[in-house]
Amino acid sequence: MKENYPSESPMRFKISFNKLLEQYEDLASNADEFIAKKAKRVLETAAPYPVLREGFSDYKLLEKYKNEIQVLLQDSFSPVLTKNEIKTASIPFEDVIFNSSERFKSIVKTAGEDFELKIKNLPEDDRYISFCAIILNFYYGYSLDFKRPFYYEIPDVNGVMRYYKILYNADFTEIIPNENAPKITQQDYDELLDNFENMDMWKEKFPPNSYEFKGFVISNMFDVTDDQSISNIKSSLIGENKRKDHAFMEGFHEIFRSLLSLKDIQVGFSLYNKEEDVFERVYGAGISSFLLHDLDTSKCSDALCNWSYNRLLNEKKFFTVSNVNLMFEKTKGKIPHINTLHNQGIQSAILAPIANNDEVMGILEIISYKPQVLNSINANKLADIMPFIVSAVERSKNEEENLIEAIIQQECTSIHSSVNWRFVKEARNFIKAQAEGKSPSFNKIAFDNIYPLYGQIDIKGSSEARNKATKQDLIVQLNAVKSIIESASKLESLPIYEQLIFQVNEYLKGLENHFKVDSEQQITSFFNEDIKPFLEHLALEKSLKLEIENYYKSIDAAANVVYNHRKQYDDTVAAINKAMASLLDEKQEDAQKMYPHYFERFKTDGVEHNMYIGESITKEDSFNPIYLYNLRLWQLQVMCEMENAYYQMKSNFPLALDVASMILVFNQPLSISFRMDEKQFDVDGTYNARYEIVKKRVDKAFIKGTNERVTEKGKITIVYSQKEDEIEYLRYIKFLQSKHYLDTDVEIVELQDLQAVTGLKAIKVSVLYHISKEDKAFYTYNDLMKEIKA
Incomplete structure (x- = not known):
């Protein structure tokens, strides 16, 4: 081993037994003859080797004087307790151990050959300063509490880490300043108190090797793994x-x-x-x-x-x-x-x-x-x-x-991340009021001077498609019921059979000629109230049993009616909504990175979305109209991408349905507030309410002077009221035409007046499609349908 281990320390270390031997000199004159005799034997063992008193820094001498050191430490390491005590003789804070109890040796041996014993929670800088603190306490007499518990981490036989707390007995140590050691004044001490981490200052006042540590410490260790x-x-x-x-x-x-x-x-x-x-x-x-x-x-x-x-x-x-x-x-x-x-x-x-x-x-x-x-x-x-x-x-x-989330959920609903900060702020005020013993209330959440954007990709003719599917299912079920009744009438001629067949024929005729809104409910009630008890009676007839069982197999257990064509419709709508909502959500993540804004979407017969952007939402002094224009262009582009995505997957759906896309432009800022009763944001004020009216009715509006709906499959419809909006969107359309998102057939039309809303116009332009993601060709809607059917 090298001298002066560790290499960087304010103290030069000498292992010395001088203090220990001084105690034995006192014991040598003890009245107890046994104690005195033992003390003299220890002194006689050390006498021929003055170096044991003077001290040495060459750790190789530990091996040379191993036997003599064991005699000197015999009282400190009692053979009676050696298998119970965890004890070592060493230099403080270091892993230089020159004597140890049998239990300590056993613990280290169990840890394995590769185990390296090291104090775990003593960084290198802290070690230096800890030695300085020892000097301040032991030599200068300052009452400085520098002590922290130190630990060995040693795995046991099962590999479980055990923690051993180390306590030092420094009775056998001396600290002696060298001639070049700076004297520590009260001013130095005051300065050091606020500069624990200033290593340069500590080294200035306690230069390396400026003090001599002479002696050794006895370390007693305790297993504190279970310490609470x-x-x-x-x-x-x-x-x-x-x-x-x-x-x-x-x-x-x-x-x-x-x-x-x-x-x-x-x-x-x-x-x-x-x-x-x-x-x-x-x-x-x-x-x-x-x-x-x-x-x-x-x-x-x-x-x-x-x-x-x-x-x-x-x-x-x-x-x-x-x-x-x-x-x-x-x-x-x-x-x-x-x-x-x-x-x-x-x-x-x-x-x-x-x-x-x-x-x-x-x-x-x-x-x-x-x-x-x-x-x-x-x-x-x-x-x-x-x-x-x-x-x-x-x-x-x-x-x-x-x-906070529970309060928001209770008082509001699931909140978009862009406005969540405002709800968190109110929730904190809610908690504060509770803590202060006040009656808490959740204040109104409102955002002023923000710009709205609205868009939808709607299933074209969804009502007609669902009515058709419903008619088909009801006709199948009515015919199945009619067949069972006819079979029953052949077994037994009863007037009630004739009456039921008449009723079934009337329903079939009604479905064929004019399907009404309440037709589905009437016929379903007929199945449940008239036919079900009738079939339960006929099920007792063996010859009808199989036909009745097949009828019930055709009935959906949850809906309690034939649910084949309607299921195809519902499954198609659900698949369209899921695919479009998923694509929109994915694209929204990128849009939020451009500039934070409020976003919400709804699944109906298609997917609608609302966006609001403005200073009051971002709570930062950073909003500029350029972010609004950017979001409008992003919305138009994403609507084109959603159209493309839908028609590329259309053939995978159970039912062939078309979609039509629309964007509503509103060029004036407005205010929105959170409606606690409805758990959603809505516009504030009479003027702003005009925006909501247009939103709810515009997709059903007709082109002025025609019976043609403003929305059309294969085209994007952009509804607006101001000339500057028209100029702005024609600029976006021209840009997207250059990127082959849109065709060149731009059409501007006027809309028939809606209730309380006049002067609306619309830009209509065809979307350019690809048959698949890999396809590089561009198709109009009609061309695409020909390619798909080909």
């Missing part, structure tokens, strides 16, 4: 269920007082809201924030100076102020957090970020009304419990977020 002391801290941390308990917070103060061995300290917390870059108060009984003082919230830049802001929130490291009054005088009250602490009479403080790998969640605040009580040295004792504090706050944060 830190677990008690963990289980006592902030939780939603404890915020109303005054006793909890006082108990929490006591935990930290015990941890830091300081009586006059208090603990506070503040939450960090990253989204708004503010500190917020934790609402609960007895929970204070010394950083916020009497404020509920504060911008971080107002609560901290640039250095402390970067230290806590960017570097995620703690800092201390050991003398607030002195710092206040030096900075003339210009540092925000110093000023806040000073105004509360606080004399020393530790501010530590509660942070995981991803984010800072809050600030732990420990304060004292006495100077120098809290400092950068004893603050390091937080290192062992901060992971548990982080874990508890993460759990508490998740609980609070769940509570």
